[in-house]
Amino acid sequence: MAHPKEERTLVLIKPDGVQRGLIGEIINRYERTGLKMIALKMLVPDKDMIERHYTVDPEWKRKVGEKSMKSYIANGEEPPFKTPEECGNAVIERLKNYMIVSPVIAMIWQGNKAIGIVRKITGGTEPLTSDVGTIRGDFTIDSYDMSDLDNRAIRNLIHASGSVEEAEKEIKIWFKENEILQYNLVQEKIIYDVNLDSLRE
Numbered sequence: 266m267a268h269p270k271e272e273r274t275l276v277l278i279k280p281d282g283v284q285r286g287l288i289g290e291i292i293n294r295y296e297r298t299g300l301k302m303i304a305l306k307m308l309v310p311d312k313d314m315i316e317r318h319y320t321v322d323p324e325w326k327r328k329v330g331e332k333s334m335k336s337y338i339a340n341g342e343e344p345p346f347k348t349p350e351e352c353g354n355a356v357i358e359r360l361k362n363y364m365i366v367s368p369v370i371a372m373i374w375q376g377n378k379a380i381g382i383v384r385k386i387t388g389g390t391e392p393l394t395s396d397v398g399t400i401r402g403d404f405t406i407d408s409y410d411m412s413d414l415d416n417r418a419i420r421n422l423i424h425a426s427g428s429v430e431e432a433e434k435e436i437k438i439w440f441k442e443n444e445i446l447q448y449n450l451v452q453e454k455i456i457y458d459v460n461l462d463s464l465r466e
C-alpha cells in the first residue's frame with residue numbers, strides 16, 4: 266500500500282475563479298498547508314472532457330441531485346426537479362456550458378489526506394452555505410435557487426476530487442503521466458521525516 270503522504274487530489278480553478286483574479290489566492294491557500302503541487306496547467310476544456318470528468322463516478326448524477334434537493338427542502342422550498350436523476354442530468358448539461366467558456370487551471374496536490382484537506386479548505390458546494398474561512402465561503406455568493414432560476418451551473422470557483430477513486434480517475438482525464446512531477450520538497454523533511462535527522466547538528 267502507498268504511504269499516506271502519496272495521496273493525490275485533482276483541483277480545478279473553474280472559469281469564474283480565473284476571471285475573478287483569484288488564481289494566486291487559491292493556490293496560496295492550498296500551498297501553505299504543506300501539500301505539494303506535483304502538476305499544473307492552464308487550458309480551455311471541451312464539453313467531452315467535462316462529461317468524462319463528471320461521470321467518473323456513475324452514481325454522481327443521483328448524488329448531486331439528492332444533495333441539491335435536500336438543500337431546497339432544508340430551506341422550506343419546493344425543489345424545481347421531480348427526481349434526483351432529473352436534477353443530475355440538468356446539472357451536467359449546465360456544467361458543460363459553464364466549464365468551457367474560458368481557461369481553467371488544473372492542478373494535482375499531493376500529501377497526507379490531500380483529498381480531505383483540500384475539500385475542507387474549499388468549502389461546501391453552495392457558496393451561500395459554505396463555511397466562513399473556506400474559499401467558496403469567502404470569495405463568492407452564488408446559491409442553488411439563483412442558479413436554478415437562471416438555468417445555469419453554480420459558480421463556486423473550484424472543483425476538488427471527492428474520494429481516492431474519483432481523484433485517480435480524474436487525474437487521468439486532465440494529465441498525461443509525463444506531466445506529473447516527482448520531486449523532493451524541503452518542507453517534507455519537517456512534515457514527514459520520522460526522526461527529523463536532517464535537523465540535527
Ligand code: CDP
Pocket residue numbers: 328329332333356359360389390409412417418419420421423424425427
Ligand atoms: O463540486 P462539489 O464536489 O462540491 O459538488 P458536486 O455535488 O460534485 O457537483 C459538482 C458541481 O456541479 C458543483 O461544484 C457545481 O458547480 C455544480 N452543481 C450545480 O451547478 N447545481 C447543483 N444543483 C449541484 C451542483
Ligand code: MG
Pocket residue numbers: 425426427
Ligand atoms: Mg464533486
